[in-house]
Amino acid sequence: MKLTPTKSLQNHPLAGWSLAGPAIFLITLFLIVPFILAFTLSFTNQRLISPNPTEFVGMRNFEQLLGVGTLVLQPETDEAGALVRDATGELSYPRVRDYTRNNADYPQLDGKREWLSWNWGDAKVYVLASDVVFMKALGNTFLFVLFVAPIQAGLALLLAVLINQKLKGINIFRAIYFMPVVVSIVVVSLLWRFIYSGQSGLLNNMLGFLSFGAFKPVDWLGNPATALWSILAMSVWQGVGFHMVIWLSGLQTIPASLYEAADIEGATTWQKFRYVTWPGLRNTAVLILIVITMQAFSLFSQIDVMTGGGPVDSTQTMVFQAVERGYGQQNIAGGSAISVILFLIVLTISMAQRYLTRERNR
Amino acid sequence: MSAVISPNTGVNTALRYLLLVVFALIFVFPILFMVVSSFKPAQQLLRDTASIAAFLPVGDLSFDNYAAAFRRAPVALFIFNSVVITVVTVAGALFICSMAAFSFAFLEFKGKEVVLAVLIATLIVPFETIAIPMLMLVNNLPWIGAGGLQFGWLNTYHVQIVPFLADALTIFLFVQYFRDLPRELIEAARLDGATWFQVYTRVIVPISGPVFATAAILKFLAMYNQYLWPLLVTQSEQYRPVMVGLQYFFQLNIAWGEVMAYLSIITLPVLIFYLVLQRAFISSIASTGIKG
Numbered sequence: 286m287k288l289t290p291t292k293s294l295q296n297h298p299l300a301g302w303s304l305a306g307p308a309i310f311l312i313t314l315f316l317i318v319p320f321i322l323a324f325t326l327s328f329t330n331q332r333l334i335s336p337n338p339t340e341f342v343g344m345r346n347f348e349q350l351l352g353v354g355t356l357v358l359q360p361e362t363d364e365a366g367a368l369v370r371d372a373t374g375e376l377s378y379p380r381v382r383d384y385t386r387n388n389a390d391y392p393q394l395d396g397k398r399e400w401l402s403w404n405w406g407d408a409k410v411y412v413l414a415s416d417v418v419f420m421k422a423l424g425n426t427f428l429f430v431l432f433v434a435p436i437q438a439g440l441a442l443l444l445a446v447l448i449n450q451k452l453k454g455i456n457i458f459r460a461i462y463f464m465p466v467v468v469s470i471v472v473v474s475l476l477w478r479f480i481y482s483g484q485s486g487l488l489n490n491m492l493g494f495l496s497f498g499a500f501k502p503v504d505w506l507g508n509p510a511t512a513l514w515s516i517l518a519m520s521v522w523q524g525v526g527f528h529m530v531i532w533l534s535g536l537q538t539i540p541a542s543l544y545e546a547a548d549i550e551g552a553t554t555w556q557k558f559r560y561v562t563w564p565g566l567r568n569t570a571v572l573i574l575i576v577i578t579m580q581a582f583s584l585f586s587q588i589d590v591m592t593g594g595g596p597v598d599s600t601q602t603m604v605f606q607a608v609e610r611g612y613g614q615q616n617i618a619g620g621s622a623i624s625v626i627l628f629l630i631v632l633t634i635s636m637a638q639r640y641l642t643r644e645r646n647r
Numbered sequence: 648m649s650a651v652i653s654p655n656t657g658v659n660t661a662l663r664y665l666l667l668v669v670f671a672l673i674f675v676f677p678i679l680f681m682v683v684s685s686f687k688p689a690q691q692l693l694r695d696t697a698s699i700a701a702f703l704p705v706g707d708l709s710f711d712n713y714a715a716a717f718r719r720a721p722v723a724l725f726i727f728n729s730v731v732i733t734v735v736t737v738a739g740a741l742f743i744c745s746m747a748a749f750s751f752a753f754l755e756f757k758g759k760e761v762v763l764a765v766l767i768a769t770l771i772v773p774f775e776t777i778a779i780p781m782l783m784l785v786n787n788l789p790w791i792g793a794g795g796l797q798f799g800w801l802n803t804y805h806v807q808i809v810p811f812l813a814d815a816l817t818i819f820l821f822v823q824y825f826r827d828l829p830r831e832l833i834e835a836a837r838l839d840g841a842t843w844f845q846v847y848t849r850v851i852v853p854i855s856g857p858v859f860a861t862a863a864i865l866k867f868l869a870m871y872n873q874y875l876w877p878l879l880v881t882q883s884e885q886y887r888p889v890m891v892g893l894q895y896f897f898q899l900n901i902a903w904g905e906v907m908a909y910l911s912i913i914t915l916p917v918l919i920f921y922l923v924l925q926r927a928f929i930s931s932i933a934s935t936g937i938k939g
Contacts, residue, residue, distance in 0.1 A: 300843035301756030308747035309762060311813035315781065316769050322780035333783065447667060452660070460925045461671045464678065467921045467928065469872035471890045472910050475897055476681050479906070485693045487680060487701060494698075522673070527932055534933040575771075583775040586874045590897060604775045604875075611779030612879050620779035628776040635771050 320628075327622035333615040346622035352415030354394045356384055360407050368407065378409050385413065419623070422594075422601035425513055429602070430581040437521045438528060438573050442566075445532035446558070459533075463526035470523055474590035477519045481505035481591075506592055509599035516587045516600060524580070528573050535569030536562065571642045575635050582631050603627045676702055682915070685712050685907035692904055712908035716896075719905060721884065722912065725892035729913075732807045732888055733870045739812045740866050741859055747813070748821030749847045753833060766815040775875065781810065782879050806880045807888070811870060817862050820934065824858035825851065861931040864924070871917065889913040 302309075327346055331339045360376040361369045369377055385394045397413035400420050404410070414420040448459045465473065480487040483504030492500040505515040539562060547557045585604040588594060594601040594609075603623055611620020679702050684692050686708040695701045716722055750756075751763060785800040800806035828851065836846045852859075874890045881887045890913070896906045921928050 296756060297754045297843065298756040301750045301754035301759065304750035304754070304843060304847065305747040305762070307743045308813040308818060311743065311809070312766070312769065312815065315784075315810040315813075316772065316777065317765070319777040319781040319784055320772060322784060323777055326780055326783065331783065333786065444670065447663075447670070450663065452663060452667075455667075458667045458671055459929065460922070461674050463925075463929055463932075464674055464918070464921070466932070467868060467917055468678065468914050469874070469890055471872070471874045471893055472914050473677075475893060475906060476677060476910055478897070479903055480677060480680070485696050487677075487696045490697050490701075522677075526674070530929055530932045531935070579771065579773050583773045585775060589874075589878075590893070607775070607779055608875070608879070612782065617779060617783045624776040624779055628772065631773060631776070632771065 323621045323624045323628070326618050327625045329618050331618040331621075333612075333617050342618075346618055347626070348415070349619075350416050350419050350622055350626065352397065353400070353420070354397055354413045356381065356391075356394060356411040356413055357405070358409045358411065360409075376407060381411060381413070418598055418601060419603075419606055421598045422603050422606045423626075425599070425601055426582060426584065426603045429513065429517060429584055430578055433517050433520060433581045434574060434577045436517075437525055437577050438570070440521060441525045441528035441573070442532050444525065444529040445536055446562070448529065448533060449536050462529055465523045466526040468523070470520075470586045471590055473519065473523045474587045477515075478506065478591050481515050481519075483507055507596055509596050512592055512596060512600045516584075516591060520581075520584075520587060524577075528577065531573055531576075532566070532569060535566045539565040567642070571638060575638055578634055578638070579631060582627060678914075678918070681907050682911050684904065685911040686710070687712075687904060689902060689904045692907075712904040713912070715902070716905045716908040716912065719902075720892055720895035720909075722892065722909065724884070725887055725889045726913070728804070728886055729871060729888040729890075731804060733867060735804075736808045736811050736870050737863055737866045739808070740814070740817055741862055743813050744817040744862065745821045745852070745855070745859070746847060748818050748825055749851055751818070752822050752825035753830075753846075754843070766818065769815045778875055778879060785810070785880065801880050802883045802886055804886060807873075807877055807886070810876075816935070817866060820862050820865070821855075821858055823934075824855060828854065860927055861934055864928055864931045865935070868917075 328341060328343060329339050330342050330345075358378045358381070360378055363369055371377055381399055384391045385397050388394070394413055397415050398417045399411055400414040400417050401412040402409060444462055448455060448462065483489070483502060486502070486505070488505065489500070489502040493502070503511060506512050543561045543565075544557060547561055552560070583604055584602045585608065588600055588602055588605045589608075592600045594605055604627065607620045607623040607627070610616045610623065683702060683704050684695075686704060687695065688707055688709070688711065691706050695706070700706070751759065785806050787798060788800050789796060789798050790800055790803070790805065791797075832850050832854075833846055836850045841849065872890065873888070877888050877891045881891060893909065893913075896902075896909050
């Protein structure tokens with residue numbers, strides 16, 4: 286279709302700029318300026334309120350956040366060169382802090398603390414970080430994104446396919462599946478804190494009931510092994526209806542004639558999904574993955590309401606740390622540096638997602 | 648349609664419904680539990696979690712938890728604040744964003760392409776990444792109010808409203824809709840001597856009901872459910888919205904009956920609103936997906 290150029294498409298700079306002006310002004314002031322500020326402040330020592338003038342500190346904030354080093358410790362040996370074992374037969378190692386505190390031979394490790402460690406033969410390998418809490422937040426955030434994106438997108442697609450059937454009363458189910466989306470994640474988080482509770486928590490009781498008492502109660506949010514996964518499951522429960530609706534609008538763009546043709550060919554349900562449905566959903570899939578990834582990197586409310594980053598930092602996230610520093614400790618520069626790192630990660634991933642899908646479309 | 652109706656069609660349909668119902672229960676039960684529990688005394692609430700009674704309005708039901716919630720926190724004030732902030736922001740955003748979209752959809756002007764490119768780029772900036780520097784910014788912005796010129800926006804209504812009056816998503820929602828409108832209408836109005844602003848208010852706005860409804864629903868959900876920003880900018884109780892008010896209920900000695908009552912108070916109006924306008928809500932979300 287061709288739109289013929291008309292008078293209304295002629296230049297109207299005054300009207301154009303003045304009608305769009307308020308929006309352009311507001312977006313500049315409250316999105317672009319803070320965005321630039323984030324980059325600028327991350328190179329300073331800015332605090333929210335401070336008697337001292339702000340100074341430029343170069344990369345110091347980033348070095349503080351991202352500094353890592355490795356240390357390999359050999360087990361201690363006696364004079365004859367044999368390994369020293371303690372009463373329980375365990376090897377003994379020099380103390381890590383002998384290397385990280387004022388050790389002139391290891392200036393690069395100064396002030397760093399243990400982040401990860403594992404055994405390598407008899408030796409012990411340590412990964413040390415300047416800011417262990419931030420490193421844990423970084424790791425947790427990636428873990429969360431890595432799992433929540435496929436789980437939430439996959440489950441949303443399953444629900445969309447279920448809802449796309451021609452059955453009586455299907456609209457009622459669609460309305461129900463979407464319901465948690467309109468409930469604030471803050472409300473959902475507090476509600477699920479009770480559901481996940483270790484004592485008289487609803488989930489433990491239900492699982493106990495369904496397994497005839499065989500299930501042992503778990504303190505879902507109080508255990509470092511389960512806390513992040515519990516938050517993930519709840520986030521999927523709350524958000525999956527949103528992506529179901531987006532999948533559904535993608536499904537409905539696939540012409541019915543393709544399914545009829547597949548029926549004539551005698552295709553199975555799975556073959557129809559694999560060769561008709563899925564190829565028709567590629568653009569929707571990209572959009573959904575980008576949206577879920579961006580939301581997942583922004584994980585904050587659930588953490589603030591449910592765990593406060595604990596237990597033992599197992600649910601720390603980048604945004605939670607940015608707020609804790611930028612607001613809690615009024616360290617605007619530190620919070621901004623975390624924001625910049627977060628933004629660069631989100632940017633890289635969404636560019637990569639776009640690039641990968643562009644290749645495939647050719 | 649296949650010529651032979653297979654004998655297991657009935658079973659097949661039953662299985663499909665079973666699957667649908669299982670999922671429905673997973674989505675409904677927690678919300679049902681919240682509402683039902685809000686009417687139960689603390690002792691019974693805990694006892695009932697051991698059985699199906701957790702989801703049933705049985706036993707000693709009363710509004711005591713609601714009364715207690717109102718005693719614990721200034722609930723009415725929080726609701727008032729949320730209503731003020733949400734209503735003003737939604738109304739203002741619809742006006743400002745639709746007007747900008749009108750300009751982008753129908754007018755040519757120098758620099759438009761650059762502006763549109765920047766707007767698209769802003770879509771991938773999560774709000775969370777600019778919240779901290781924005782806190783710094785609003786802490787230094789001037790405002791002319793009852794007390795004359797003042798600096799610092801913290802602890803006000805406008806700090807929760809003005810930054811959200813314009814956003815790229817809402818603008819693009821309008822642009823998409825406007826581009827499909829017949830241009831003849833605009834030309835006719837221009838020939839009659841209407842100004843561009845008059846074309847916008849008298850020709851375009853009256854025929855754009857559906858997109859205004861969509862944008863209003865999306866903006867309403869985003870604003871009413873906001874948490875991080877009001878948490879950062881309202882240290883004083885006076886301007887706190889309902890979601891920040893939640894903190895009064897989970898920070899020390901949690902009384903779950905009161906929590907459930909407060910959660911129900913702030914959630915049920917939205918849920919009822921949703922159930923009444925269910926189709927409009929769902930098609931609003933669907934329309935955000937079309938741009939992909």
